[in-house]
Amino acid sequence: xxxxxxxSGRNVLxxxxxxxxxxxxxxxxxxxxxKKLILLNLTENGLVQTQRRLRPLDGTVVxxxxxxxTDEALLARIMPNTDVAFHLAAHKHVPLGELCPAAFVSTIxxxxxxxxxxxxxxxxxxxxxxxxxxxVKPVSIMGASKFVAERLVNGLGAGFFVxxxxxxLDSAGSVLPFWREQIARGGPVTITDPACMRYFMxxxxxxxxxxxxxxxxxDHGTYIFDMGEPRNLMAMAEALIAESGQPCLIQTTxxxxxxxxxxxxxxxxxxx
Numbered sequence: 237x238x239x240x241x242x243x244s245g246r247n248v249l250x251x252x253x254x255x256x257x258x259x260x261x262x263x264x265x266x267x268x269x270x271k272k273l274i275l276l277n278l279t280e281n282g283l284v285q286t287q288r289r290l291r292p293l294d295g296t297v298v299x300x301x302x303x304x305x306t307d308e309a310l311l312a313r314i315m316p317n318t319d320v321a322f323h324l325a326a327h328k329h330v331p332l333g334e335l336c337p338a339a340f341v342s343t344i345x346x347x348x349x350x351x352x353x354x355x356x357x358x359x360x361x362x363x364x365x366x367x368x369x370x371x372v373k374p375v376s377i378m379g380a381s382k383f384v385a386e387r388l389v390n391g392l393g394a395g396f397f398v399x400x401x402x403x404x405l406d407s408a409g410s411v412l413p414f415w416r417e418q419i420a421r422g423g424p425v426t427i428t429d430p431a432c433m434r435y436f437m438x439x440x441x442x443x444x445x446x447x448x449x450x451x452x453x454x455d456h457g458t459y460i461f462d463m464g465e466p467r468n469l470m471a472m473a474e475a476l477i478a479e480s481g482q483p484c485l486i487q488t489t490x491x492x493x494x495x496x497x498x499x500x501x502x503x504x505x506x507x508x
Contacts, residue, residue: 252325254282305347376494402435423484
């Protein structure tokens with residue numbers, strides 16, 4: 237059993253606990269022996285899948301809550317029993333956000349506001365919102381929603397944090413599982429643009445950095461993870477096809493609504 241100053245012996249809430257990062261983060265949190273781990277998730281299947289992955293230590297209570305981060309009455313019931321909150325709940329598929337903007341704004345902006353205000357009223361000691369590089373110079377509904385949510389969190393001051401990083405390899409609905417399905421069908425493998433670049437890290441790396449930054453002495457702020465150099469999607473697709481041993485054509489589809497050719501992690505001068 238390991239020790240974490242903001243997890244061990246405390247009541248910890250994870251919103252979006254059924255997502256790819258959420259479930260892995262919950263597994264990691266249990267290794268630090270929290271007093272209680274509260275799982276909040278909108279979908280039933282996601283919550284059940286997370287429950288099945290968890291092996292609580294003696295003395296740790298796991299509480300599963302089915303509901304939305306926009307449900308203020310629900311948040312008012314669970315926040316008073318919380319010391320630390322990880323806010324992961326969000327929509328993430330950029331083109332879908334262009335088709336369903338109200339849902340994205342409601343969940344990402346409204347949900348973040350509801351979580352943070354409920355946490356502040358209940359005296360939660362630390363709240364960390366997970367964000368995305370798409371919040372930097374946003375051109376999509378999803379990115380703009382995260383941009384607003386980041387500023388909302390930063391405006392609350394002490395105890396409120398943002399963790400920003402890029403794409404997560406092999407997360408649900410991400411490009412690698414999609415390409416593997418296409419390869420298994422014999423292709424073609426589709427990419428948006430041969431010049432498209434993205435930052436990537438593994439789920440394990442993301443969870444490690446989230447937990448490490450939570451332990452930093454600063455009392456608020458935005459943490460931007462070092463993800464190395466961005467990777468070219470064409471090169472990644474070619475490598476995955478070569479690894480499979482099954483020849484497949486690569487088909488270019490063009491950027492979808494709301495997508496950028498390249499992403500940025502920091503708000504520096506706009507590059508060409």
